[in-house]
Amino acid sequence: xxxxxxxxxxxxxxxxxxxxxxxxxxxxxxxxxxxxxxxxxxxxxxxxxxxxxxxxxxxxxxxxxxxxxxxxxxxxxxxxxxxxxxxxxxxxxxxxxxxxxxxxxxxxxxxxxxxxxxxxxxxxxxxxxxxxxxxxxxxxxxxxxxxxxxxxxxxxxxxxxxxx
Amino acid sequence: xxxxxxxxxxxxxxxxxxxxxxxxxxxxxxxxxxxxxxxxxxxxxxxxxxxxxxxxxxxxxxxxxxxxxxxxxxxxxxxxxxxxxxxxxxxxxxxxxxxxxxxxxxxxxxxxxxxxxxxxxxxxxxxxxxxxxxxxxxxxxxxxxxxxxxxxxxxxxxxxxxxxxxxxxxxxxxxxxxxxxxxxxxxxxxxxxxxxxxxxxxxxxxxxxxxxxxxxxxxxxxxxxxxxxxxxxxxxxxxxxxxxxxxxxxxxxxxxxxxxxxxxxxxxxxxxxxxxxxxxxxxxxxxxxxxxxxxxxxxxxxxxxxxxxxxxxxxxxxxxxxxxxxxxxxxxxxxxxxxxxxxxxxxxxxxxxxxxxxxxxxxxxxxxxxxxxxxxxxxxxxxxxxxxxxxxxxxxxxxxxxxxxxxxxxxxxxxxxxxxxxxxxxxxxxxxxxxxxxxxxxxxxxxx
Numbered sequence: 001x002x003x004x005x006x007x008x009x010x011x012x013x014x015x016x017x018x019x020x021x022x023x024x025x026x027x028x029x030x031x032x033x034x035x036x037x038x039x040x041x042x043x044x045x046x047x048x049x050x051x052x053x054x055x056x057x058x059x060x061x062x063x064x065x066x067x068x069x070x071x072x073x074x075x076x077x078x079x080x081x082x083x084x085x086x087x088x089x090x091x092x093x094x095x096x097x098x099x100x101x102x103x104x105x106x107x108x109x110x111x112x113x114x115x116x117x118x119x120x121x122x123x124x125x126x127x128x129x130x131x132x133x134x135x136x137x138x139x140x141x142x143x144x145x146x147x148x149x150x151x152x153x154x155x156x157x158x159x160x161x162x163x164x
Numbered sequence: 165x166x167x168x169x170x171x172x173x174x175x176x177x178x179x180x181x182x183x184x185x186x187x188x189x190x191x192x193x194x195x196x197x198x199x200x201x202x203x204x205x206x207x208x209x210x211x212x213x214x215x216x217x218x219x220x221x222x223x224x225x226x227x228x229x230x231x232x233x234x235x236x237x238x239x240x241x242x243x244x245x246x247x248x249x250x251x252x253x254x255x256x257x258x259x260x261x262x263x264x265x266x267x268x269x270x271x272x273x274x275x276x277x278x279x280x281x282x283x284x285x286x287x288x289x290x291x292x293x294x295x296x297x298x299x300x301x302x303x304x305x306x307x308x309x310x311x312x313x314x315x316x317x318x319x320x321x322x323x324x325x326x327x328x329x330x331x332x333x334x335x336x337x338x339x340x341x342x343x344x345x346x347x348x349x350x351x352x353x354x355x356x357x358x359x360x361x362x363x364x365x366x367x368x369x370x371x372x373x374x375x376x377x378x379x380x381x382x383x384x385x386x387x388x389x390x391x392x393x394x395x396x397x398x399x400x401x402x403x404x405x406x407x408x409x410x411x412x413x414x415x416x417x418x419x420x421x422x423x424x425x426x427x428x429x430x431x432x433x434x435x436x437x438x439x440x441x442x443x444x445x446x447x448x449x450x451x452x453x454x455x456x457x458x459x460x461x462x463x464x465x466x467x468x469x470x471x472x473x474x475x476x477x478x479x480x481x482x483x484x485x486x487x488x489x490x491x492x493x494x495x496x497x498x499x500x501x502x503x504x505x506x507x508x509x510x511x512x513x514x515x516x517x518x519x520x521x522x523x524x525x526x527x528x529x530x531x532x533x534x535x536x537x538x539x540x541x542x543x544x545x546x547x548x549x550x551x552x553x554x555x556x557x558x559x560x561x562x563x564x565x566x567x568x569x570x571x572x573x574x575x576x577x578x579x580x581x582x583x584x585x586x587x588x589x590x591x592x593x594x595x596x597x598x599x600x601x602x603x604x605x606x607x608x609x610x611x612x
Contacts, residue, residue, distance in 0.1 A: 140352035141343050142359060142391065143526045149392040150539045 036123040044122040103134045226446045241268045251336045273327045287339045291322040295334040327488035342525045360396045362486040363521045367398040369478035370423045387547035395518040395540035407513045411501040419498040424586045430491040431475040443470050496521040497567045499540040504550040534566035
């Protein structure tokens with residue numbers, strides 16, 4: 001496998017480790033503030049990972065030391081911290097893992113604009129903006145019906161085991 | 165009443181509770197303990213003279229009668245060719261068309277071929293709404309005391325129709341797939357239910373192929389099972405010889421390989437409507453299938469017909485429509501064999517064989533597939549004919565993660581799975597499932 005692609009996932013540098021962290025910090029903050037961003041595909045892909053992990057960390061609670069440190073680093077502004085804990089946490093309390101949606105835009109066909117590259121839109125789910133025209137998976141096809149039924153089964157078993 | 169050659173086959177006769185002998189799957193002469201008056205006549209009048217009594221001979225006989233009946237019906241229905249008008253409703257506005265096809269000869273598959281080959285290949289079911297006023301299939305509903313809504317009266321209900329079944333009237337045609345993003349839940353539910361039934365029918369063919377001639381095994385029931393249960397089933401009855409059979413992983417792997425070899429032949433599902441007498445003639449060797457026929461035709465008139473479906477050489481009794489072709493199936497794994505208790509007769513032992521399958525368009529990642537497979541190992545309790553033996557919990561005799569992984573072929577150079585190519589069966593000519601206490605020895609990971 002080539003050097004920048006371990007396990008098929010691309011390893012992006014973004015101008016160096018310090019610059020990369022600074023870039024991602026701004027992007028994460030911007031996402032929490034505006035709830036929908038339009039950037040290049042690479043930047044959107046990376047922020048998606050960091051934002052989802054951040055929301056998972058906030059689920060531990062404000063009193064957790066680790067949670068506090070992380071949130072203070074990644075979301076230094078007071079206003080955004082409050083938004084994280086008071087608005088986004090209750091919204092995603094029952095969501096399992098996928099809090100964001102990444103939609104790839106069509107590339108520019110014009111010669112002048114060709115240098116822009118692959119653009120994408122990243123948004124937090126459940127936001128109040130008008131919806132993106134994205135094709136979601138059909139819940140009535142056979143494999144989705146089977147998976148939903150299997151999930152129901154496991155949840156039922158888990159609740160039974162907890163009671164016992 | 166004993167069989168014609170009873171001296172040779174006495175050891176294989178089972179004595180049913182009421183004293184008459186009942187013979188089992190691979191024998192040509194038989195008597196059922198049911199309420200059929202025909203069987204009181206001597207054997208020579210009923211049975212066709214067949215030289216040997218093997219499974220292949222029976223299948224040849226069934227297929228031959230199937231073909232003969234179909235020819236007869238065609239010559240009756242089509243003395244000369246008449247035309248019908250079919251309005252095809254396409255995916256978009258530009259796709260719709262009006263076609264003039266032949267009555268009793270052209271099928272929805274032919275209509276789809278006129279549009280394009282991809283439509284014909286990916287089509288699974290057809291929805292047909294008949295147009296004509298003077299139509300035998302359109303039955304006028306008697307007016308009940310309820311309110312009359314404008315919708316119910318004017319529009320006739322669409323009928324689900326097989327792709328290879330000829331159309332007898334003017335109609336509107338709509339073709340269904342596995343994944344239709346613009347359609348309602350009702351369409352998807354129909355297609356899923358039909359896929360489940362046709363895969364269950366294929367299980368019956370698998371069972372007939374897998375067992376040696378010694379072990380008499382008969383097809384018992386084809387239950388209707390909803391997709392939510394996670395697996396489809398076929399109920400099967402065996403004699404004493406297989407009563408102590410403890411199915412192991414290698415048996416399940418063997419059954420899946422046989423299923424693959426049947427599916428890979430790309431067989432069409434053909435439908436034929438047959439009257440009672442010929443149905444009895446064809447399924448003369450198995451009393452449980454005769455019971456099935458009598459159950460279906462119990463409350464109906466004497467001229468009522470039964471619908472038989474055939475794919476390849478295997479014929480089965482089934483009511484509803486089926487998918488067009490076995491090439492639609494991608495994943496297919498026989499997941500479990502559960503033992504049931506037959507309280508009336510201690511000799512016979514019913515089993516429930518479960519399997520899981522997914523179509524070509526809806527392939528699934530191997531990790532997700534192994535999760536679904538493990539769920540399909542539990543006993544499906546819907547429409548159980550008899551209570552189960554043993555615990556209700558899953559009997560996990562599978563040591564490896566999923567059976568499908570054991571049947572895959574891997575490339576020598578990269579170790580990756582060759583998509584679409586599955587390992588062939590080792591013994592195709594003499595299939596065996598023997599009763600032995602085998603210690604399961606894990607073979608090294610074979611690379612093609």
